[in-house]
Amino acid sequence: MQINIKKIEPADVKSEILAIALYQDESLPFAEITKGIRKEEFTGKSGQVSIIDSQGKTNFRKVLLYGLGESKEFNLDLLRRFGGTALRYAAGIKTTSLSISANIVEVNSSDAVQAICEGAILANYKPIQFKSKQDDYFELKEFDVISKENIAEYVNRASILANSQNYVREINENPANIATPQKLAEHAKNLAKQNKLDITILEKKDMEKLKMNAILGVNQGSPLPPVMAILEYNKGKMNLPLYAVIGKGITFDSGGISIKPAKGMQEMKYDKTGAVTTLGIAKAVSELKLPIRLVAVFTATENMPSGSAQKPGDIVTAYNGKTIEVLNTDAEGRLILSDTLSYIAKEKKPEVMIDLATLTGAMIVALGKYRIGLFSNDDTVSNALYGAGEKTFERVWRMPMDKEYSEMIKADFADIKNIGSEGGEAGSITAACFLKEFIGETKWAHLDIAGVDNIAERHAYLDKGASGIGVRLVCEALEKMAKK
Numbered sequence: 001m002q003i004n005i006k007k008i009e010p011a012d013v014k015s016e017i018l019a020i021a022l023y024q025d026e027s028l029p030f031a032e033i034t035k036g037i038r039k040e041e042f043t044g045k046s047g048q049v050s051i052i053d054s055q056g057k058t059n060f061r062k063v064l065l066y067g068l069g070e071s072k073e074f075n076l077d078l079l080r081r082f083g084g085t086a087l088r089y090a091a092g093i094k095t096t097s098l099s100i101s102a103n104i105v106e107v108n109s110s111d112a113v114q115a116i117c118e119g120a121i122l123a124n125y126k127p128i129q130f131k132s133k134q135d136d137y138f139e140l141k142e143f144d145v146i147s148k149e150n151i152a153e154y155v156n157r158a159s160i161l162a163n164s165q166n167y168v169r170e171i172n173e174n175p176a177n178i179a180t181p182q183k184l185a186e187h188a189k190n191l192a193k194q195n196k197l198d199i200t201i202l203e204k205k206d207m208e209k210l211k212m213n214a215i216l217g218v219n220q221g222s223p224l225p226p227v228m229a230i231l232e233y234n235k236g237k238m239n240l241p242l243y244a245v246i247g248k249g250i251t252f253d254s255g256g257i258s259i260k261p262a263k264g265m266q267e268m269k270y271d272k273t274g275a276v277t278t279l280g281i282a283k284a285v286s287e288l289k290l291p292i293r294l295v296a297v298f299t300a301t302e303n304m305p306s307g308s309a310q311k312p313g314d315i316v317t318a319y320n321g322k323t324i325e326v327l328n329t330d331a332e333g334r335l336i337l338s339d340t341l342s343y344i345a346k347e348k349k350p351e352v353m354i355d356l357a358t359l360t361g362a363m364i365v366a367l368g369k370y371r372i373g374l375f376s377n378d379d380t381v382s383n384a385l386y387g388a389g390e391k392t393f394e395r396v397w398r399m400p401m402d403k404e405y406s407e408m409i410k411a412d413f414a415d416i417k418n419i420g421s422e423g424g425e426a427g428s429i430t431a432a433c434f435l436k437e438f439i440g441e442t443k444w445a446h447l448d449i450a451g452v453d454n455i456a457e458r459h460a461y462l463d464k465g466a467s468g469i470g471v472r473l474v475c476e477a478l479e480k481m482a483k484k
């Protein structure tokens, strides 16, 4: 979507719709058209929308007033919602002429414009790729943003970040019959070509040679081979700090022999969210031209039951030599990540490694759908992610990893087991402790994105379906870490 920057006064806007955001105690602008509005009609409470026709008295035809609530409770996400609401209103009445004012009292213009543009671009995406009648859906091709300052850089940042998030949503919305592991590898190759990234693909035979038996064990029940894709940005620029992002790419999680109940199983097409998100991060980081080196990696496979599938009780030796007793084939994410994390830690030696995974249902029990579970062995990395979450509103909450939890994954017949003892108590933490066995000495953070990978009801700027969460969060954190 094209965003035009206009350095003009709101009163000079000639669009069909002008959108303005106001705090609860702000007086209404454009007296010539708003003087008849009673205070009760537009109180400015958070999220309130009022549309006023100017009846020819102003240059624009209608003004959309958006309530920001009390100024002391302001947060930037209100502006994402404002951008999303304005865009959806314009799309709803099928107009192509929208101007959004980024002049927000007491908010710096760069933050304001970035949040508004992110909200608008995110709201313009709808999960309609499989609808046969595309004409029923109206999309805006462009809009104007009004500001007094020089904001081009922040419009550009918003475009890169929100478009990368939409790219993740679109790929992730593909169900398992379309988004096979091979198809995800194709997406990685296309991105590498488009954005001039280096790429290495490990096929099944490579994994056999490298003894990635944990991945191969999960893959055993599927007729489709597994794949690991490794994208590299600024490869070889050794003066830049190296970061790695690693994603869980289960293209469908049936549970395997420890099969899941039928109800809701369709949602397990989103079990590849971590993987797709690493592609979105690689896209955004390379387009933002961040001064870092980045390795973006995912491992993709189905988790299926069949005559050849892995069985409860099976013991596999992972890439780093640790033996794992597979007591539940549905705890497969940690298995494929064990080989991936230990391989990347050893081969690439990144300064920091961040993994993203829809890892445990227990995460949803703990935090619901409003915060991502964060697990880390390093305070600096953890704080960077926390701060980034508050800014991007992809909020995280750090979880404990005391050694008692690691005790819970000690196995009877192997080094570790893939589920905790005590009947699933602290299930997200024992899963994170399992991953920790495979990172060596690397600084690391694990983001358990189960529960936030897709949304059941649309809100002001995200539709139902794949959320694309994590792209803005991790990019912001990487940028912050690189500056230190």
Ligand code: BES
Pocket: 253, 255, 271, 328, 330, 331, 332, 333, 358, 359, 360, 361, 362, 418, 419, 420, 427, 450, 451
């Ligand atoms: N992909 C699931 C976790 C999940 C559940 C993601 C619900 C999103 C929504 C994961 O592979 C899984 O099945 N985990 C098991 C682990 C258990 C067997 C220890 C779980 O959470 O039940």
Ligand code: ZN
Pocket: 253, 255, 303, 329, 330, 331, 332, 333
């Ligand atoms: Zn599972």
Ligand code: ZN
Pocket: 250, 253, 271, 330, 332, 333, 358, 359
């Ligand atoms: Zn899974």
